[in-house]
Amino acid sequence: MRYKTLGGTGLKVSEMCLGTWGIGGAGWDAYSDETRLDAIHAALEQGVNFIDTAPGYNGGAAERLVGRAVRDMGVREDVYIATKCGTEYIDGQYVRFGAEKDILRECDESLRNLQTDYIDLYLVHWPNLNFPFSETMGALEKLKQQGKVLHVGVCNFSREQMEQATQYCPIEVYQAQHSMVYRDNEAQMQWAASQGMGVMAYGALGGGILTGAIREARTYAPSDSRNRFYKHFQEPMFSRIMALLGEMDALAAEKDGMPLAQIALNWSARKDFVSTCLVGAQTRAKVEQNTAAFDHTLTDGDIARLDAAIEKYL
Ligand SMILES: NC(=O)c1ccc[n+]([C@@H]2O[C@H](COP(=O)([O-])OP(=O)(O)OC[C@H]3O[C@@H](n4cnc5c(N)ncnc54)[C@H](OP(=O)(O)O)[C@@H]3O)[C@@H](O)[C@H]2O)c1
Numbered sequence: 001m002r003y004k005t006l007g008g009t010g011l012k013v014s015e016m017c018l019g020t021w022g023i024g025g026a027g028w029d030a031y032s033d034e035t036r037l038d039a040i041h042a043a044l045e046q047g048v049n050f051i052d053t054a055p056g057y058n059g060g061a062a063e064r065l066v067g068r069a070v071r072d073m074g075v076r077e078d079v080y081i082a083t084k085c086g087t088e089y090i091d092g093q094y095v096r097f098g099a100e101k102d103i104l105r106e107c108d109e110s111l112r113n114l115q116t117d118y119i120d121l122y123l124v125h126w127p128n129l130n131f132p133f134s135e136t137m138g139a140l141e142k143l144k145q146q147g148k149v150l151h152v153g154v155c156n157f158s159r160e161q162m163e164q165a166t167q168y169c170p171i172e173v174y175q176a177q178h179s180m181v182y183r184d185n186e187a188q189m190q191w192a193a194s195q196g197m198g199v200m201a202y203g204a205l206g207g208g209i210l211t212g213a214i215r216e217a218r219t220y221a222p223s224d225s226r227n228r229f230y231k232h233f234q235e236p237m238f239s240r241i242m243a244l245l246g247e248m249d250a251l252a253a254e255k256d257g258m259p260l261a262q263i264a265l266n267w268s269a270r271k272d273f274v275s276t277c278l279v280g281a282q283t284r285a286k287v288e289q290n291t292a293a294f295d296h297t298l299t300d301g302d303i304a305r306l307d308a309a310i311e312k313y314l
Pocket of ligand 1: 021022175203207208286
């Protein structure tokens with residue numbers, strides 16, 4: 001595993017951060033709690049020291065599994081936990097909050113779920129324009145002063161929103177979607193990095209499509225994240241990405257059958273504005289395949305070839 005400094009937080013985080021949306025148990029394929037706990041154990045065993053979770057991942061279920069795994073392994077002081085506020089999962093719906101009293105309540109619930117008395121990184125999950133940034137960010141500043149939260153960041157904000165919000169509590173980390181098949185946020189991620197923020201790229205496997213495990217169009221349940229959240233699984237993107245996978249297959253064959261997931265993660269990790277790649281996986285085998293991506297690097301020529309294929313097909 002390789003490590004990078006997460007912007008101005010100074011935290012030395014693994015270049016792979018374990019994502020736990022699927023591990024929460026809603027919106028992705030189903031596994032037993034034992035399998036999911038084992039996936040978290042596997043990540044920590046392979047040198048991952050950064051875990052991303054949220055109360056919005058199935059009503060705190062993901063946070064509770066993270067809390068259990070970290071407690072069972074006795075590694076709280078060696079692991080950085082990022083969790084979020086402002087989005088909860090209630091009766092199968094994602095509901096947004098932004099009032100100070102709700103942020104303070106959510107933080108206490110997350111601390112209980114995670115079985116800890118501090119959160120290393122607390123992120124606003126989505127901008128909520130029904131509340132002034134002074135209120136939401138002011139609540140985060142209060143939590144920092146109370147010592148419940150050590151560092152603060154935001155997800156899914158525009159540059160303008162970050163410029164406004166940071167006045168009320170300094171934003172140290174920016175988390176946004178970024179992968180070979182989704183580059184819309186690249187300019188603001190570059191800007192965030194230039195401002196000294198740590199940058200977390202989520203969906204680095206394109207919701208799984210970049211692993212090559214899915215080669216035929218399928219109909220997913222309305223609640224499935226591959227239906228409602230990631231648009232890569234629907235036409236016209238699906239066919240374009242299949243063409244891109246063809247180029248990745250050719251590169252993989254030249255690299256002794258390197259798994260496509262490792263090619264995709266290497267491509268992400270090579271971006272100088274990315275501090276860490278967020279990867280969601282619910283089994284030990286997948287986690288181990290993904291962490292192994294950070295034991296080697298693609299050449300500049302490989303990256304140029306992938307960039308040309310992205311340009312051609314997407
Ligand atoms: N801030 C935000 O708004 C936001 C939004 C989205 C995501 N996130 C964070 O980012 C994390 C990562 O994103 P994501 O989970 O949405 O998408 P992702 O990591 O791009 O893809 C997850 C999918 O890839 C599959 N997968 C993982 N490794 C694999 C492998 N080696 N071979 C085959 N399939 C593999 C997973 O399978 P299984 O599930 O079956 O193991 C799952 O279906 C999330 O878990 C979450 O922590 C944050």
